Amino acid sequence: MSSNTCKCPHHKILPIAIILIALAFLLSTLGVVNPMYVAIAWPVLIIIAMIPKLGTCKCCSNH
Incomplete structure (x- = not known):
């Protein structure tokens, strides 16, 4: 089962900052x-x- 979610660390910073x-x-x-x-x-x-x-990152430019 593969997920289409990005694993890049910069995608996790904003939710952590909001918390x-x-x-x-x-x-x-x-x-x-x-x-x-x-x-x-x-x-x-x-x-x-x-x-x-x-x-x-490269994952963001693939959309």
Whole structure:
């Protein structure tokens, strides 16, 4: 059984970043993390997640 899903690591970064951002907001809401840290962390996580999207791999150009 072969799957047509791409195994490239850069396709996994965005979902992981979204999970981390959601976790940061949850911890901030629960009072576990200082909201100032979340205010700094979420834009940084988005930037880090988008850097690999700047380039494409061969699997992406085959579509």
